[in-house]
Amino acid sequence: MVDFRFDIKPLFPQPIIKVTSNLLPHTFRGDRRQCLDATSKMSEIIDQLGQLSAISQGLSKPVTTAQRLRMSENQTIYLLADPEAGNNGVVTGLLKVGTKDLYLFDEKGQTRKMENSPSILDFYVHESRQRAGLGKRLFETMLREEQWTPLKCSVDRPSEKLLAFLGKHYGLVRTIPQANNFVLYEGFFNDGSTSNGRNGHDSPLSQKNGLHITNSPNTQLFGATYLGDEANKRSSGGRRDSGSQQQSSLLQQITQISPNGRYGAPRPTCSMAEIIHAGSGNSGKGGGGSGAESSSGNDIAEIAAQLQHLQTIDHYSVQDLQPELEIEPEPEPEPEPEPEPEEVYTPPSPPPKSHTPTPPTVRSPDRAESIIGDNRKPPAFQLSKQHTGMKNRSFGVGMAVMPSSKMEFNQQEREDFGVVKINRPLGNEITSPGHDNTDAMSTVSSGGGLTDQGYNDLKFYHNKLW
């Protein structure tokens, strides 16, 4: 049981309270001073429960923190307490939910964009109180308050315990295979287009945004791939039978790789990850087997961060293709004192002459955020064709994908040009610095491009890379 140095009773006039980004219990009434005091206490409670939840799930860092909740627009935490226990009362459970914009596969393998889709993000009941019905009590309160039904909830990387919980209490057993970390159940897409709680809205992407299921390695790893109009025309030109065969075999493949459960199945080796990790001695195993959760999570976060970096590099190399921007090599700079490594963003080095790709140094997701956060400003220098000796070459991505050969793309518009996108579907512009890439594939507004479990969902839109 989780007790605190302060009396929790004023914060819990009832056993279950609801907290949103103001970090105050929904029942709270008080003046400014009381408000500050309550906020600070609630932060402590949320952080501690979030920490215990992470430990209980074997996660390397908490999914739930007060800071994350404060930054979110559409997340709610339900807290369960026993105010009469001990001297100050004890908090026994936490359930964090939120809405997300998700790209999901339906039962037929069609990609659908689900907007404001209800999601279960974190769930914890203290070990001493588990299997006593408290989880169900908390969950039921949440369903009632949010006006959700369990079938219409996606679950972010559920643990075995949560899968058992949902099976037992709500009969949820048969999942629809997904290529991301979310688990949903058969029936999720039933009842038309606005079936997901209050705000849910889905749209079949095959007709809307040029997103299609393909059988490319991209799809198997990261979901649907943008094919462009030409490909759309081609694919709509018949051959239904082979198309559906292809889809069913794709579904089988997705089933094999879908990480069902918080400790997920091992993933197939990703060539990008392999290359990125080549230099660090990590063979790029997707990981994800039991017990490897945290490290695989870190790997993915790290890959994502490095890809963000590559994207930055790539962006500049596009500018680089414009002849008027070609510049003379900079003169040898004066020697300067060593900059603080954590503070200064070092522009990417030109690709090495040897064909061994050197991944950019991004040490942590935080580091990646800082790179994203600066809105991809150009580095202090740019490389021109003269430097690279290559035409239309996106060296960041090119070096990673095909280090030994010259790479050319048909550039139609800059947005598409060899850009590795993370969590941002084609055409979704960054509307604000905080918004960035977080709303497209599988994330809510919690900043930084990571899912609530601290994982990045990667999506590669430039199909020609593979």
Ligand SMILES: CC(=O)SCCNC(=O)CCNC(=O)[C@H](O)C(C)(C)COP(=O)(O)OP(=O)(O)OC[C@H]1O[C@@H](n2cnc3c(N)ncnc32)[C@H](O)[C@@H]1OP(=O)(O)O
């Ligand atoms: C998206 C996410 O948050 S994933 C992470 C989910 N959280 C965790 O795994 C943290 C550790 N587990 C817990 O905190 C709790 O077990 C919860 C939140 C999953 C469920 O809370 P509880 O209070 O135990 O649930 P409640 O008592 O209402 O229901 C019990 C049922 O949950 C499932 N369950 C609970 N504990 C376990 C367990 N140790 N092993 C297997 N199933 C379990 C079972 O179906 C169980 O029914 P049973 O006892 O008849 O087998």
